[in-house]
Amino acid sequence: MTTAAARGPVALVVHQARFDLRGFLRNRQARFFTLALPLLFMVIFNGVFGDNVVGPGSTKASAYYVPGIAALGVIAASFVNLVISITAQREGGILKRRRATPVPAWVLVGGRALSAIGISLVVVAGLLAFGRVVYGVKLPTSALPGIAFTAVVGSLTFCVLAYALSTVIQNEDAAQPTVMAIMLPLYFISGIFIPNINLPTWLQHVASVFPVQHLAAGFRHSYLPGAHGVGIVWSDIGVLAIWAVIGVAVALRRFSWLPKTASA
Amino acid sequence: MVSVRGLRKRYGAVDAVAGIDLEIDRGEIFAFLGPNGAGKTTTVEILEGFRTRTAGEVSVLGMDPAHGGGAWRDRVGAVLQESNAEPGLTVRESLQLYSGYYREPRDIEETIALVGLGEKADTLAPQLSGGQRRRLDVALALIGDPELIFLDEPTTGFDPSARRTAWHVIEGLRELGKTVFLTTHYMDEAEELADRIAVIAGGRIVAEGTPGTLGGRNSMASTIRFTLPQGTGADDLPAELRALVAGVDGRVTLMTETPLAHVGTLAEWARGRGIDLPDLDVRRPTLEDVYLELTEEPA
Numbered sequence: 001m002t003t004a005a006a007r008g009p010v011a012l013v014v015h016q017a018r019f020d021l022r023g024f025l026r027n028r029q030a031r032f033f034t035l036a037l038p039l040l041f042m043v044i045f046n047g048v049f050g051d052n053v054v055g056p057g058s059t060k061a062s063a064y065y066v067p068g069i070a071a072l073g074v075i076a077a078s079f080v081n082l083v084i085s086i087t088a089q090r091e092g093g094i095l096k097r098r099r100a101t102p103v104p105a106w107v108l109v110g111g112r113a114l115s116a117i118g119i120s121l122v123v124v125a126g127l128l129a130f131g132r133v134v135y136g137v138k139l140p141t142s143a144l145p146g147i148a149f150t151a152v153v154g155s156l157t158f159c160v161l162a163y164a165l166s167t168v169i170q171n172e173d174a175a176q177p178t179v180m181a182i183m184l185p186l187y188f189i190s191g192i193f194i195p196n197i198n199l200p201t202w203l204q205h206v207a208s209v210f211p212v213q214h215l216a217a218g219f220r221h222s223y224l225p226g227a228h229g230v231g232i233v234w235s236d237i238g239v240l241a242i243w244a245v246i247g248v249a250v251a252l253r254r255f256s257w258l259p260k261t262a263s264a
Numbered sequence: 265m266v267s268v269r270g271l272r273k274r275y276g277a278v279d280a281v282a283g284i285d286l287e288i289d290r291g292e293i294f295a296f297l298g299p300n301g302a303g304k305t306t307t308v309e310i311l312e313g314f315r316t317r318t319a320g321e322v323s324v325l326g327m328d329p330a331h332g333g334g335a336w337r338d339r340v341g342a343v344l345q346e347s348n349a350e351p352g353l354t355v356r357e358s359l360q361l362y363s364g365y366y367r368e369p370r371d372i373e374e375t376i377a378l379v380g381l382g383e384k385a386d387t388l389a390p391q392l393s394g395g396q397r398r399r400l401d402v403a404l405a406l407i408g409d410p411e412l413i414f415l416d417e418p419t420t421g422f423d424p425s426a427r428r429t430a431w432h433v434i435e436g437l438r439e440l441g442k443t444v445f446l447t448t449h450y451m452d453e454a455e456e457l458a459d460r461i462a463v464i465a466g467g468r469i470v471a472e473g474t475p476g477t478l479g480g481r482n483s484m485a486s487t488i489r490f491t492l493p494q495g496t497g498a499d500d501l502p503a504e505l506r507a508l509v510a511g512v513d514g515r516v517t518l519m520t521e522t523p524l525a526h527v528g529t530l531a532e533w534a535r536g537r538g539i540d541l542p543d544l545d546v547r548r549p550t551l552e553d554v555y556l557e558l559t560e561e562p563a
Contacts, residue, residue, distance in 0.1 A: 004364035012364065019361040023352030026388075085351075092348030097401075100312060100342040101408060102334035103365040258314060259346075 009107060016103070016111025017118070024081070024115065034081050034119060035126075038073035042127060045069065045193065046135055054195045059225065061195070066131030067219035068192045071154065073123035074215060075183065078116040078155040082162035083179050086112075088172040091259045099257040113159040120155035121148065124219075143222035146231030150218040157211055157240045160247030167254035171261055186212045191220075211243040265290050265412055265443045266311065271320035273306050280306045282467035283320070288460075290411075293434070293444040295458035297451065299559050303467040304447040305345060308416050311445065312342050325412060338366060341405030345416040349389030349397055356385045358400065359407055366408040379403045379433050395426030402433055413437060415446045419453060431456055451552045465559040479554040486523040486548050488530065490541040491515050502533050515543070523548075 004015035024030050042065065050062040089095050098108055124147065131137040139147070165182075169175050187193050189203050190213035196204055207213045214236040222231035266288040273281040281303040288294045298304050309315040310322060313329035313336075322328060327336050350358040355376060363369035376385050379399040384392060389400055398418055405413055415434065419427045434457055437444050448454055454461045455475045462472040463479070471479040491514065492498070498512045505526060508518040520526045523546050534541055 003366060003369060006367045015361075015364040019350075019353060019357065022357065023350065026352035089348075089351070093344050093346050094348055094350060096314065097342070097344055097347045097404065098362075098365075099314075100337065100340070100344070100405075101362060101365040102337040104334060 005102065009104070012103065012107045013110040013114055016107055017114035020112055020115040021118065024085075024119065030081050030085065034073075034076045035123065038069055038076055038123060038127060039130065041072060041193075042066070042069045042130060046131075050135060054197065059223075060137075062131070062135040063137045063223045064191075064195055064220065066128060066135065066137045067223050068216045070124045070127045070131075070151075070219050071212065071216040072187065072192050073127050074120045074151055074154045075158055075212065077119040077123050078113075079158035079162045079165075080179050080183065081119075082112065082116060082159055083165050083169070084172065084175040086162060086166045087169050087175040090166065090257065091172050091261060093259055095257045096259065105257075109163065113156060116159050117152055117155045120151050124148075124151045137223065139222055140231075142229070143231035146222060146229075147219060149230075149232055150215070150237065153237055153240050153244075154211075154215040154218065157215075157244040157247065160244050160251060161211070163255055164247040164250035167250065167256070183212075186210055189213075191216050208239075211240050214239040265292075265325060266294075266445065267321075267323045268307075268311075269321040271307065271310065271322060272318045273303075273310060273315070274318040279467050281310075281317075284464065284467070284469045286462060286469075288443065288445060290443055291438075291441055292459050293438055293446060293457055295454035295461045296445065296447040296464060297449065297454045297461055297555065298447075298464035299449055302464045302559070304449075304464060305416060307464070308414055308445070308447055312340070312414055313337075338408060339411045341408060341410035341413040343398075343401045343405045343413070343415045343418055345420070347401060349392065349400065351390060352388070354386050354388055355381050355392070355400055355403075358389050359403060362404050363407045368409065369407050370409045372407070375403050375407055378406070378436060380429065393426070395422055395429060398422075398426075398430060399433055402430075402437075406437075410442070412443045412445065415444060417447055417449065419448070419450065427453070451550075451555045455551045463555065463558050470558045471554075475551060478551060479558050481549055481551065481554045483521065484549045484554070485519045485521050486546060488518040488520060488523060488527060488544070488546050489515050490530070490544040492541075493539050496537070496539065502529060504529055505533070 004012045045065045046062050050065065052061040053059070054061050054064045099105065128139060128147070132139065169178050189199060189207040190196060190210065192212065196207055196213065199207070218233050218236040221233045266286060268284060268286040271281055271284050272279060284307065296304055296307065306315065310317050311324055311329055313332040316330055325336060325339050350361065353361065356372065359372045359375060363372055376382055379402050381396060381399055381403065384396060389397065392400060402418070418434065419430045422430065431453070434444065434446070446457060458475060460472070460474055461478050463470050473479065476482055498506065498509055498516050505518060508520050508526065509516060510519040511517040518526065527546060
């Protein structure tokens with residue numbers, strides 16, 4: 001039997017992604033935070049605010065929440081899950097052990113990103129389908145490639161940011177609280193939990209610096225009345241790309257495969 | 265296989281490794297022995313290519329590990345001091361994952377059998393006992409069929425039976441013709457497994473040799489101990505033995521570099537007097553004694 005390594009780097013990335021995905025699916029906590037929690041948010045926010053009207057276009061709030069929670073789903077799969085898992089694997093010596101083999105570093109990162117992108121696409125598809133069936137929030141078929149593209153770019157950006165953030169987290173116990181401390185305020189000001197049109201202008205400006213709002217806006221675009229085309233908003237994609245570049249720069253400078261709390 | 269000259273690693277103002285030389289030949293089981301914090305793991309991590317060095321020359325399999333690369337890692341296996349199991353994967357799946365990293369890996373089932381995990385092949389790796397998990401680590405290091413294997417404190421924290429099993433697995437590596445670089449702080453482990461031992465303390469090599477000759481153990485004085493019956497004192501011993509008395513504390517202790525001759529003299533004297541020495545014992549210094557002496561912190 002030829003091994004993944006013998007079949008080339010692409011086969012090796014797929015090989016790594018398969019096993020990362022299997023590990024993820026067997027982790028009850030990761031499953032809950034990534035698959036169940038976004039759905040729970042979807043039900044809660046639509047249940048409470050779904051029939052309100054948002055903004056000057058008189059959009060129904062559910063059409064606002066469905067794409068916003070889809071962005072949260074991508075972030076849960078690509079960022080929250082990854083920061084916690086990378087930190088635990090680094091401190092547990094798992095990353096170090098893998099690096100002691102001939103597998104190239106970029107294959108390990110690429111495999112991880114590929115599995116996160118796959119999970120993100122499934123989560124987004126599930127959430128949007130749920131929104132369509134339960135809340136009647138419609139999406140033009142022509143927008144699907146754009147939604148998928150935005151999901152992939154968003155997932156990749158947040159994967160890279162996960163690697164970057166993990167470099168400042170000392171141990172796995174600190175990972176979950178750190179991620180929550182960063183993401184909860186961003187969810188509130190970026191139009192995920194509350195429509196950001198209701199926020200003071202300065203707070204809207206603050207939110208527009210960060211990638212969360214742009215991922216949500218990218219998804220929301222195709223839900224707006226009168227939306228047409230493939231549904232890719234290049235300005236939002238551009239901000240995501242800038243964050244991805246920042247993430248890569250930080251990760252390349254600071255990322256270590258070795259535990260921070262190593263014994264001498 | 266491994267050649268080290270003047271290796272130095274400085275952290276801040278402290279030399280964790282203060283200039284060491286090592287030479288390890290193909291097929292050898294080499295034990296690198298020292299107390300915690302002596303510089304063992306730092307040295308191994310430099311040899312594995314995980315850490316840079318401050319000074320010195322290092323060659324592992326003919327290459328500088330700092331610039332090892334994939335082709336070099338293909339030939340080196342590492343069992344790290346602390347590494348958790350692959351989350352969510354069984355024993356067999358963990359080996360499938362790692363075997364995919366190599367171009368010509370060993371057979372998975374055969375490797376599982378080699379470390380004695382045949383019955384646990386479908387168990388989730390994090391559910392294994394500590395000893396079993398360590399054996400899985402050995403299997404993961406072995407799956408690429410490396411020429412050289414680093415084992416960093418493979419039995420720390422094990423109960424005696426798990427240690428025996430682990431030793432058996434390491435002995436098996438010798439039969440496969442692997443070169444093994446073993447670090448440990450257990451003297452008996454080094455004595456049981458190693459062809460050659462180097463002792464490191466305070467970042468320096470303080471002794472090097474085979475388990476039998478380490479630290480001049482073969483020429484160190486042995487002790488003869490016995491209790492004399494009532495009414496007989498150490499002063500009654502023949503002059504030849506009286507000169508060797510190192511202590512009389514209930515039992516008489518003699519120190520000698522020629523234990524056989526002196527036991528003979530003692531036996532003759534005792535028989536002549538019609539007394540018996542039922543608790544007589546003759547002891548060579550253990551490797552433990554040598555080790556403790558070598559690694560003793562200067563007062």
